[in-house]
Amino acid sequence: MIKPAIRKALLCSILLGFSVFNFSAAIPDEGMFPLSELNRAGLKKAGLKISEKDIYNPGHIGLVDALVRVGGCSGSFVSSSGLLITNHHCAFSAVQLASSPEFNYLKNGFVANSTEQEIEAQGLTIRITESYKDVSEEILKAVTSITDPIERINIINQKRVEIARQAELDNPNIKAEVSEMFIGKSYVLFRYKTIEDVRLVYVPRQDIGEFGGETDNWVWPRHTGDFSFLRAYVAPDGSSAKYAKENVPYTPKKHLTVNPKGVEENDFVFILGYPGRTFRHRPAQYMDYQQRFLLPYTSDLYDFQNQQMSIASKDNVATELALATRIKRNANVMKNYRGKLKGLHNLSLVEAKENEDRALTQFINSKSHLKEKYGTLMNDIDEHYKQVFEVANKELWFNNFYSSVSLMRVAHTINSFKDALLKQNGEKIQQEFFAMNVEQVKRQLDEIYASYNLQVDINIGQRMYEDALNFTGANKLNYFNNKIVATPQNAENFVATAYEKSKLSNQNTLYTQVLKDFQSLKSYNDEILIAQKEIDEEMQLFNKEQKRREGVLNRLMGDYVAVKELYQDKNFVPDANSTLRLTFGNIKGYNPVDATYMKPFTTVKGILEKGNSDNEEFSYPESIKNAWLAKNFGAYAKKDLNDVPVNILYNMDTTGGNSGSPIMNAHGELIGVNFDRSYDATINDFAWNEDYSRSIGVDIRYVLWIADKIDDAQFILKEMGIKK
Template identity: 30%
Template sequence: MPIRTRLALLALTLFTAFSDARADEGMWLPLLLKQLNEADMQKKGLTLTAEQIYSVNQGSLKDAVVQFGGGCTGEIISAEGLLLTNHHCGYGQIQSHSSVEKDYLTNGYWAMSREQELPNPGLTATFIVRMEDVTAQVLTGVPSTGILEAQRELLVQQNMQRVGQAAVQGTHYQSFVRPMFNGNEYYLFITEVFQDVRLVGAPPSSIGKFGGDTDNWAWPRHTGDFSLFRIYAGPDNRPAPYSPANKPFKPRHHLPISLAGVQPGDFTLVFGFPGRTNEYLTSWGVDETYSVSNPAKIKVRDAKLKVLAADMQASDKIRIQYAAKYASLANYWKKWIGENRGLRKLDAVRVKQQQEQQFQQWAEGGDAARKAAFAGLLPELQQHYATGRDYTLARDYVTEAALGVELLSYANSLLPLLDLIDKKVPTTELTAAVEKAQKGSTGFFRNYSAPTDQKVAAALLPLYAEGTPSALLPPTVQTLRQQHTTPASWAGYVAQLYGKSRLTSEAGAQAVLAEVAQGKADALRQDPAVQLALAIITTYRQQVLPTYNKAAENIALLQRTYVAGLRLQQPQRKFYPDANSTLRVAYGQVAGYQPADGMRYEFYTTLDGIMEKADPTNPEFEVPARLAELYRNKDFGPYAYKGTVPVAFIATNHTTGGNSGSPVINGRGELIGTNFDRNWEGTMSDIMYDPDRVRNITLDVRYMLFVVDKFAGAGHLVKEMTLVGSTAESSSPASEGKVKKMKVKQKRTKAEKIEA
């Protein structure tokens, strides 16, 4: 078949899929499951009702799901507030408790009593109490036409704040309102935020990060990516600041854990807080991502990661200091590479163009009102993307390259102090701002190495100078680019910068801040790092952001209209809003896939694969001696399946960042795994979903239980859990947990109903 014909068929297939409710695609609002999804979910194997998944006045699955910190998900797995999430989600907390002497990153950590559970200042666990469509309230008094997008957004934000505050007045709950469908709808979320979340257990990195960056975003996968925390509450079981007197939280529902495992075709449900998707992006938005943003960010992070990797390998101290930073940088670096591969494989720009052609025909073929509303929409979008293209690139180079240098990022954080001094604010206000900066400096320098950062600067500043459109570079950097044309010359300049700046050490920074507290602005203003940061940020704010923001505002306005038009054009389609860190349900089925011609991936991996990958010369594939011993002795306890232990499985659920740590639940409402990744071939699903290639990767609960019980000897934690079912090869002695059917009938008290 000619390539042109194949592409046309692919586009037709994908557009047909866009027009229908596609199997397994979607991140659905739990509030709307009854009307949109319940029948389809039950057809695929769900035995629960929508009410048992999401309910306000009785316990439901949602009451066992939390937003963990600001960017992950966790699930409650015991009546004592035990929380399961990913190892990489708890990585920052594990690192914060680690030192060269107590290296919990390398060796793992297990609290053998409640007294050993470690507090984590600033870490929160957020439950969703209820959600509500408040579109009418938010859009009250907001003109639909004849208003600038910035003015509209201001009115909307004011209304969102008013609606949110009114909803929780007089209660201990919190709230927020989020736009859906690019601002065509708005939903209120009432939350309960717990502030005392303690580290309970984490496997060594040789289990929790097994495979490292090599296996990240990849399948087959053998990573034991989990960690355990516990939520603590005050005497009334409500949120309270950390106190030794706090008690383990009593949840309205915790997830029973299934030992029965999974098979191809089994129903799976992912419940969590997906971060950001752009499923309704136009061809120009996709092309900007594919051709402009992703390549620039990949190049910058690739350079930074190489520097960090070398220094982390050479020093245990630097390895611990930069572990969380490196993991965060590497995660999206590899994701963007995979995303571009997937977009190219799907010919995404061409597919979007064909979708837009269909939309344009629909717009021009309608009545006068439809033509007026939609016929000129796409040409305007194209124009604004063209206007903003260079400014998008300049923005990416500032955020990734210039501020990717920690010295400049830190200097930038101190620039507001200069503004306060210039404005001659009262001494009390300046003193408060300096004290806040001093506290922040202590945290910054705890995980900072000036020699390492100097190497990063020598690698990144040339990329910033060369990659940014010349007209959008500060004059200072234009001069530097002319003066320094070789890596050695840039390294010399950077050495002088770091040699003269007082902000490369905590002692120097605190001394500068002490002078600023006395009103001596020159101590900060004359620092060379501050001068460079100020030059970059001034140009960024004056020359880049105004045009970038204007183009972005115009695109946002037109995109909102475009999405509204798509919903009118395709009335038979079930639309879901893009992910925006709000609670969502995705569902699919366990399935392998074919990544390329002649290749076929099975749906699960086992402990056998860990031993096959084992390589004592490669830190990413080291296997702990205890794990190898358990494998040799076939000492798998009740977690065995076919003579080994299942490690991970894949399914067709639609997930993204933020779904890390999400519970993966079977059709009976039982926990079967913890979501931790996607396959590399499917990372383009943030923009375009492909049912044949997109797979979410889940840690099998049996491997988690095996590590906790047999490897760590922390069987007391397993005894807290409610285990249901059994494998074919074992009973369940380690878990004297009661085998129970799902119970989600616990009703709220009268007071709780009123307060909610």
């Protein structure tokens, strides 16, 4: 949900990330280890040939210093001049923004043969972990005597902000964030170096970087060249700076060594990265909520949205480019959620969690001191989720409303700006306020309009209205009692007519007429602005109740994890939350179904085989076929395959955010880049298992082969120290 906050002297969008320590575990279902726990992970026994201190050693340089978070993905430095490698899909939005019908880098790829040719990767920033500190005691002490749920969550969030702000005051060169590792139980202050100037260096063409498209997404065997090269830039004095011609390449503390020989089946491998979110330490009711409400509703909604955007993009390259990133993100989430649904059903995970929670209840009741402290815990959790289920449809509708309907997001921004303007005392001050903030408002609006299409917005708006009209009981929205939108036909007509009449529907009209001056803004109103305000007022009341429930859940989940640790007699590795983690395993195939074994390597031959189909997503450059037929593999072939390995499969524990993570061998050398999971492994976010959890990466030998033999990006090979 997007909530632009407008202040008196400055307008800005604030994004709050809800993203540690004495955790220990070396068991298969807990494989995302915080830096503090590497000595307990069993890395040497598993096959690591270097010291654990070579990976991370506080106060000294280690492999972690080569790691970055780039956008919502991971990446790693591969040269001393700020060159980094990540996924093609992680750079996708920046490539889209740099593209035009005349220079379609998204379709044709991009190769900068010198730093002068590198172009801005709009929207991408880099974050490097500098240090961390456990601040759980400081935060939880502040709420020891607090019983009101809303007050509790507000104080916790306030303390997190205060601690982060103080860290930034102590060191203005860093960005700080307090991450919640276990809900209501543990919190860690992370200090980050942020790099704001990121540039595109080398991006393969779309039929390499996205080979297989959505057909192959979350699927093995895979043949996707999902890699891109970027470069980090800083000001001449080494400080972080926005994109500027005078900026210079960043010199990282550490960069990874590339091993062009790759790996073999069963080899030990490990990944460092920034995995997004997992939810393994949650009760049965949480899984039930996912299965019954969130996953089916969201995947169906995104499916509908993509259908509308695909229709609008047909035979229109400019529209196709404008909507490309949104379509790709929707499709990725949609398939992921449907994979999770399959996994939840196949594993009977809700039932398994119910059995686990019953055993936990018996454990609490079996010990008097636990019964005294936690006797009502499981009932309290059940009561909480009964309330959640009662309004689940309304919650999901509200959560998707602004992200689905672009004009309502525009209306929210305009109404917020207008409200803030009207609060200023006197026309002269209003005029100054308008002049001070209008350009920043336009920058916010520019981001919305970048992926906006009027007909798409009308169709999705009508779908959202139709969904809400079908709600009953506690899910019913008061707004839809209005006779103007009280029936499906009225609602459909209202959306179509109001959108077309609104000056918000055209960016140029909005800027030249409504945002012309402060008087124009004050005097303008229309049905879209009125509707947004009415819906938002109802949303704010709902959000207040949701905050109360969040406060309740914060306390309950802290107790829930504490009891589970006592019951299982171990400390858990915390769920992923976009902080730096390590996972390890082996290059390994698996048996997804009876009598079927999936090998852990695919080859260029497989690209040609898939290309024989009529599916356009399996088209590939003719140069790949020519090089393969000529056996022009260079030094990148895997001898036993007599071919270049394309993708690799392994049993490491990954999730969203691990995209772009470096895959390293036992010596800490780069041998691939992680980008996906198998379809059965989408359930990883809720449960991990050796039998079905497999992740997918692009083999470094394929990256080098494409750079060398297909795109002639020789400078990349030279900069990474790859000898011809």
